[in-house]
Amino acid sequence: MPAPESTLLESWHHNAQSWIDAIRTGAIESRLKVTDQAILLAVASRQPERVLDLGCGEGWLLRALAERAINGVGVDGDATLVEAARAAGSSPVHLANYEQLAQAEVDIGSDYDLICANFALLHQDIIPLLAAMNALLAPGGALVIQTLHPWSAAAGDYQDGWRQETFTGFKGQWQPMPWYFRTLSSWLNALDMAGFQLTGLQEPQHPQSPVPQSLLLVAEVRR
Secondary structure (H helix, E strand, O other), X not given: OOOHHHHHHHHHHHHHHHXXXXXXXXXXXXXXXXXXXXXXXXXXXXXXXXXXXXXXXXXXXXXXXXXXOOEEEEEEOOHHHHHHHHHHOOOOEEEOOHHHHHOOOOOOOOOEEEEEEEOOOOOOOOHHHHHHHHHHEEEEEEEEEEEOXXXXXXXXXXXXXXXXXXXXXXXXXXXXXXXXXXOHHHXXXXXHHOOEEEEEEEOOOOXXXXXXXXXXXXXXXXX
């Protein structure tokens, strides 16, 4: 049986076009109402000049940053998503998977004021990748992560482990995708082990929803 890490990347290859369609038609309600704005505000509030969008997908955040005169650079592991991001925007976008980034096999630049990962850290061993991102930040730079809120996504099983997204209710041809659930303490431990210290935590929530829509972490390099 393939390892979940490899199956995760394979599912993105299969689901890429359906994902592009879902993002560009506004099919994900939580993104429209809460989480897209949350990541934009978190990034813009730090007034960065240069941002790396880690796991940029089809590039919507890069385009939104460009509209705000923020220079963005994207990187993603799926060629279809990278091509879509390049075609729809002017920001440079690199093709590289997380293992390549963790081992610094691909030059994606450095001295970023901010690196963001918007629902893009879905695999188990994120510490080598985060440590590599640590080295790409300019002095005083920050890492901004938005992810599924552990409390909302736990479904009664609050412990680290692989889960499966079936994309029920989504239009298009989707392949089930494995993703790694981690508790809040697991997120904080990973940041610490990668050389970061937490400087901000938000729980974006729609006023008409009883549960948070995401968890948003802001971290800086530990000096």
